[in-house]
Amino acid sequence: MAKQKASTTAATLDAPCGPEWTDILRQMIFIRRFEEATEREFRRGKIGGYLHVYIGQEAVASGILTALRKDDIVFAGYRDHAHTLVLGSDPGKIMAELFGKATGLSKGKGGSMHLFDVEHGFYGGYGIVGGHLTLATGAAYALKYDGTDRVCLCYFGDGAMNIGSFHEAMNMAGLWGNQGLCPIIFVIENNGYAMGTSIERHSALTDLSARVRAYNIPTEKVDGQDIFAVRGVADRVVRQVRETGRPYCIEAITYRFSGHGAADVMQPYRSKEEVEQHKHRDPILILRNRLSEVCGLTDDDVKEMEAWADEEVAKALKFAEESPTPKRDELYDDVMSNG
Amino acid sequence: MAKQKASTTAATLDAPCGPEWTDILRQMIFIRRFEEATEREFRRGKIGGYLHVYIGQEAVASGILTALRKDDIVFAGYRDHAHTLVLGSDPGKIMAELFGKATGLSKGKGGSMHLFDVEHGFYGGYGIVGGHLTLATGAAYALKYDGTDRVCLCYFGDGAMNIGSFHEAMNMAGLWGNQGLCPIIFVIENNGYAMGTSIERHSALTDLSARVRAYNIPTEKVDGQDIFAVRGVADRVVRQVRETGRPYCIEAITYRFSGHGAADVMQPYRSKEEVEQHKHRDPILILRNRLSEVCGLTDDDVKEMEAWADEEVAKALKFAEESPTPKRDELYDDVMSNG
Amino acid sequence: MAEKSYRDAIREAMIEEMDRDPRVLIMGEDIGVYEGTFRITAGMLKKYGPKRVIDTPIAEAGMAGTAVGMAMLGLRPIVEMMTMNFAIVAADQILNHAAKVRYFSGGQVDVPVVIRGPQGAGVQLSAQHSQTFESFYAHFPGIHVVAPATPADAKGMLKTALRGRDPVIFLESAALYGMKGEVPDDPDFTVPFGVSRVAREGSDVTIVSFGRMLQLSLIAAEKLSADDGIEAEVIDLRTMRPLDLEPAYASVAKTHRCVVVQEQWKPFGAGAEISASITETVFDELDAPVERVAGADVPMPYARNLELLATPKEEDVIAAVKRALYRE
């Protein structure tokens, strides 16, 4: 996948039929297949803990993260598999992490919610809703403190916008941004629900971006199912934030096709019809159709991609399955720097 | 003072020369003298801990609290002497509290930051910045839960708007307010500084009310030095919140003439000139001048009020001085309900 | 008496009290429409309506703080924390407000708020989602801290909480939700705070525990009896604040050996207080130092094999008992 990251960063809207866009489609198909595999492996008991998949939201990760430079950095919540995949982490290591293996991205210590891959710019993977927003804000400050023009990306859900640390992070980002010292892009993964609570029921005003603007941070809503739209905004915003050192917020309107987590089977908070309706706006379908219509992508091309994706997922599963569990003494490693 | 509360609640803007307005002037003069006495007693070592006075901000307490009904309730931060005085608490008991005496409003257990007088609707007096906003929001919910038309008033400073619990309280108030279940009036005592940090340096956007509106709570700025203006807004807002059960926010622009607390002597964050300039807009002066110009208030009238105020303060001091300290066993009282 | 799960016991206590007292209400994340992540509140929104069963935003400080305000005005709010791990963001509202407002007001308000939710290690929930909070809360005066180990206690103590006038931190063991036990039918059955109980009689060693570890201790005690003929007396503390160690003292006076079992990190954990207090009070009765069983002193790892290493097991209790008996 690392190779793909490199190539996809060259994708532009000016060349909608460039090979990068088929790479992105391939990547999104892969993410989908990967996530479906994790759901299966969870049911098989190979994956434990909480498992939150990104199915339906893929364009929000792919459309923005491919607009980054290799030395930029990313923070996310617990719904974090797609982000690492796009950034180029080894899918085998991600799967091994979910299997709790020593070869996992976080040595089997973090699990699904705490993927971590500093080498690829991914700084986690956090389980306390909203808890990582302040971290990302501080990290962005550090990038500027060091005099670089790197930027920081911070993903979070609509539900995370109700917790205090969201607000403290926004104000500090806004304040530091006023001095050009906070190159951060906040990405709201607005999928309409915080677990089983819809936006109207969890936020007094449903225009969530209004709270971000109250901290002097410009915002922009985008159709998170349409990767061309997402990528278009991302290219511009990344450039701007890199130049100005000021924060920006992208609110991506999206939808999660699966349950909140693997345990969310009944989904009493939404109807089957609602879910089905949203599936018409599957981000993979939208990109695929576009490429078919405009660039002559064929069904066979897609089949090849799917076959490739299944093979890659199988490799990742095999790697995870065959990897050893962590050794006993690793229990005490990594608590502190000296052991 | 209790008598005054009763009479001042009848004051209206329609009768700017009614006797209630002279009562309010009398009350504000009294608050000023009371606060000056606490500063003196702090220097004399009679008052301990942290001491935050309201000098310069009197109209924000007097102008709004006199618009309440007797069964309404009030929460405030640690700068809380004026609020209790306006609500009708016994000044002797307030002073005794500051002196750490058993006869104090909170039996000597709370001190300046934790005045408390449920009988007069005052629910404290809190020392953690922003910590009481959620409490007040829940209290407002309780008023409606009980089917009453009582309202809750919650005072806090500009600096308190940067802490997480502010944000959580606003969103919950907004959400409950959308259902008519949160009759609360938030009052921002915007005195331009959080201790030594000016608004531009503590808030990314200096229009603080913008963050309140982001939770679907209407806001209104008012000149907090002009009690006619404050009272005008308060009368209307209290009526509206009582009727609708929805929150409202008044941002009173004011200024503190004294240091942040008794220890803030140098005040390196603002110039003497700045302070002097603001003293031209002393809320007591503004009301006094208005009553002189329009209603024929004489200098002798004011002298009489000042003499009365000094006498009342002297009485309060005497009561505090002569009161006993808490008994040893009181140490263990009031930890839990059973002792 | 009827057999009930720990989960149903909690659920029933809430429902019975909500039926009895219109001032009881509950709020939490996804407790209404979603019916609760552990389904403890299933059906309650329908039954009591949105004014009494409040789905909140993700705002634990807001939940705890508004509940304190409601309680000060005479309501009896229950706050369900999805898990107690999330309540850390509400620590200030609990420790600086709920626990202190009665005191610094000179006793002018009651604060009958109940903050409840599951705690402890689950299966691979990793570092941020596996913690226990007895010592975290019980250090602070002004609150009751409860950790029931049985369905009967869960119900009886929750009822005590809901009829009291003080803040209660009600620490449920997620791992016990499915456990069944006899629960009295009497709707007025309550279990007072600050009264420990002897969960198993024995004469050779005293095991002191609470919550989920109490159940582990009982299993260990049966094994010790069967395999080694060692009869352990097991004390269930039930409440951590107020902490009643009288039965433990009496037991140690009989057995002269003592083991304390807690789930989480040993340093500054609940076991320290129990051990120190027992030693202070019945020093002359002890023939061996009080042993502590605790989890590994590391953030909880995700990998199942490491997680199992990090949490106390029966064998750890058995080994500690043998150390206490110098039988190692």
Next chain:
Amino acid sequence: MAEKSYRDAIREAMIEEMDRDPRVLIMGEDIGVYEGTFRITAGMLKKYGPKRVIDTPIAEAGMAGTAVGMAMLGLRPIVEMMTMNFAIVAADQILNHAAKVRYFSGGQVDVPVVIRGPQGAGVQLSAQHSQTFESFYAHFPGIHVVAPATPADAKGMLKTALRGRDPVIFLESAALYGMKGEVPDDPDFTVPFGVSRVAREGSDVTIVSFGRMLQLSLIAAEKLSADDGIEAEVIDLRTMRPLDLEPAYASVAKTHRCVVVQEQWKPFGAGAEISASITETVFDELDAPVERVAGADVPMPYARNLELLATPKEEDVIAAVKRALYRE
């Protein structure tokens, strides 16, 4: 060696490290323009500029969290909490993030963040502003918890913190800020974590303490010597996590009596861990149970007479020593 106040020792440690290492920066409320409520940061904004001396909004969670992020990217942020009481609102950022991110990332990041500020009872600051936090933090693996009792240790341990790679909770005693003591001049003088020291030699009883209570213990020891001919050995723990009790064990092996002194509430306080560990390790050396001296188990009252009753005094230490020696 030069005589310096505890306050200046802290200040100097920061200034020297900021001079030495451009990656050290400091943030906090009113530390810049206002120059710090305790003036520990006076002049620093002028010297280092606003990029390295950051006045923050009132947002302790924001301060702690952004500092963790900075540290993960290789900076060395110091967070000054105006007092540690306010850090409770940042508990999640400290305990669930700073303390755990290294572990759950499988060791991919260093987190060299120092969170420091005064704690403990002052004069009439009442319930929300008088607390101490050793046991609150030291229960959690993943952080160092430090509580210096002398100017030399304050400087030497703050330097260790600022040169390390891990989060440090640096608990200063507000009441000691004015205290003077000898501090080595060597700019590379550091005091390692996890090494306790014998602050006073003696043979009759061991007193174990830290922070402000260590100073109280020393005064009590002098009185005991003068008035009663009792020679107390006084152990200064310096760090609470990691906790080094070896000198205490050695001392108890000599004196056979032990008293632990802490400022705050006894239940689940720091003294419990110290007492339990000592008893566990040198049980056979003890001729009497370890005694604990602690503050009254109540939220701190405002009235000065009650406040004095609520905080440990020399006489309390002396009485505990006599109890331990059965001389009461």
